Amino acid sequence: MAKHATPLLDELEKGPWPSFVTDLKRQAEKSPQCWDILGQMELSYKDRITHWKHGGIVGVFGYGGGIVGRYSDSPDKFPGVAHFHTVRLNQPSSKFYRTDMLRKVCDIWEKRGSGMTNFHGSTGDLVLLGTTTDQLEPLFYQMTHELNWDLGGSGSNLRTPSCCLGKARCEYACYDTQAACYGLTMKYQDEIHRPAFPYKFKFKFSGCPNDCVASIARSDLSVIGTWRDDIRIDQAMVKKYMAGEIPAEGNAHGSRNWGKFDIQKEVINLCPTGCMSLDGGALKIDNANCTRCMHCINVMPRALRPGTDTGATILCGAKAPILEGAQFATMIIPFMKIDPENEFEELVELIEKIWDWWMEVGKNRERVGETMQRLGLPTFLEVMELDPLPQHVKEPRSNPYVFWKEEEVEGGWERNVKEFRKRHNM
């Protein structure tokens, strides 16, 4: 029986989209704390304000991340959620699950928490929503002993890395995103669990420039698959697309009649670099001028494929607007082989160089992109020992305020003003 009346939330049981309210009520039959989630939320709907307090520091022994403390500001009314901490479980790469394992997570969470979850949190973790401090150690024990499953990150540490679906079910993947994500997650367990950074640091791995995990917008280190040879063309299939025998973009526009497929209009004219043409019915790509944007491949996946000399472009420093404004990641390394065989040696070397620098010069709560912005891309490239490339900028600077170094100028900076005056009267 419902413990609190929830007339406002009940309105959200209507409509075609799945209702979290209906779901909460269903869970409340088994997990009575859920009545208090509903009750407190109803109060928020009435008051139009949150009723959660500032989190406290809770966790499991030896870890500085993975648990987020949460307390109700009205524990008398809602004792079931008085203490309501969040547990972040590190999701398996690209979020495939075996049901027997998921069921075990459910069983543990039924016993040890509210029974509510997020599939998934924004960073990618499987989030268990709401439990008390005394349940944290036993929960952690069960997860590690019974399921071989560890917590993710929170706080000023390496946040749980995430990756796109990649080679598991996508024909565009230019490197093994799962292997990279898992490999680096395992390598950096200490950095995930024990905060030692100025602020959070995120890795995200996308297999191609479509960037399905938004790594260019969200990660401090963004690894985006690409290739450096030629787009593979199957001219016979190009003809089939032109004849309208295969729907464009895998039928992504199937619910609307856009008219007959027009390769000139829909592919060639939309190529951002104008590097495509039709030559006697054959599709030509001037690959030296292609910027690998994916548009033509997205539209004609059965005719065009990324090249075979594949790897990734490495970008650095994305973040949401807090504080200095939003930043996309800046292109740092145009092409790097991402090789599980050598344990991602080159990438690891770069990551550790970035961390060393950022941990030394970064201010408290400064994302690496802000440190880069504060100290400048030239400084960053120098510290990373990377050659400056025209690819690093959209255009050259338009001001002449160059920070020349003394050793770059003939004769250095030491001069004698008296000598100067001998030749130049005041």
Place this chain on the structure above:
Amino acid sequence: MAYDPNNPMADRITDIGPPHYEQMFPPVIKNNYGKWLYHEILQPGVLVHVSETGDECYTVRVGSARLISIEHVRELCDIADKHCGGYLRFTTRNNVEFMVDSKAKVKPLLDDLASRGNKFPVGGTGAGVTNIVHTQGWVHCHTPATDASGVVKAVMDELFEYFTSMSLPAQVRIALACCLNMCGAVHASDIAILGIHRKPPMIDHDTITGVCELPLAIAACPLGAIKPAKATLANGDEIKTVSVNAERCMFCGNCYTMCPSMPLADPEGDGIAILVGGKVSNSKSAPKFSKLVIPYLPNHPPRWPEVVQSVKKILVAYAKNANKYERLGEWAERIGWEKFFEACDIPFTIKSIDDYRLAYNTWRTTTQFKFTSHVK
């Protein structure tokens, strides 16, 4: 051995990471890893991927509330056990994917899903609206300026036909973050729904001592609006505290993140801003930030009608006017933002003119513009 509360460190296992992804792969995925040739969307929400081995993987994508119960997860598992050999996956946008290895298995799966009420809507593929990436809101966070799950539910109810069809010019990615921290990283979305505050922080002198490191609170403000101050409490004690120059405040909430004695949230002050035209994909044009087009809409739970209608209005104008393949931001740039406001029937306000860092980059420094009804 079971957990021993008297000896929690016994047998401790740490730093083992997540389970290896491969043990989570259904056979058709494991056998064709890296071998996929192409895909096609058979109907909204149903995809087929074809491998060079000749294998096919049929995927049925269903929406989910993200905030889900273990009863719901168990039901997902029941479905996966019955149809998919005991495997399923979640997408980055909170959809669930059921995969089967032959076409014959698709229909029984779809029928089963349809028989379970509105819990498992099939869709979210191609040129449509897929699930809304979002954050915690009033169900679990201490800093929100609005709810997350409720707003998402109300918006998705209204946009449901776009989830179950592929009739838009291109995919439209909607995201919601309930405060400027943007856990949901909405800043590069076609349509971003963002919780905002509009009242400066209050200062709770009675509690600030002890719960706040004053230098951290002062340093937290990007605009230097917070200064050290003194206050006298009711009991006559003089304490060190802070003051806020309200004129300078941009309501980012960073101070409250650092100091629980500086709350900003307020039923009248808080609400939602709408930003549009962002994208993360590098396809055609470079990634773009979302731009602020509606500075404030009130929090009207339980169904946020103003927000729902504004999002719908923008989506409908885009659907009607954009070219095939054109993302919302690409459309706005092609016609010009001045035309965008006209096409969407959204009033242009001074709040859309940037006055933060790098603002100058967004001011018009050319004589080229279009005359619209805005120019009297």
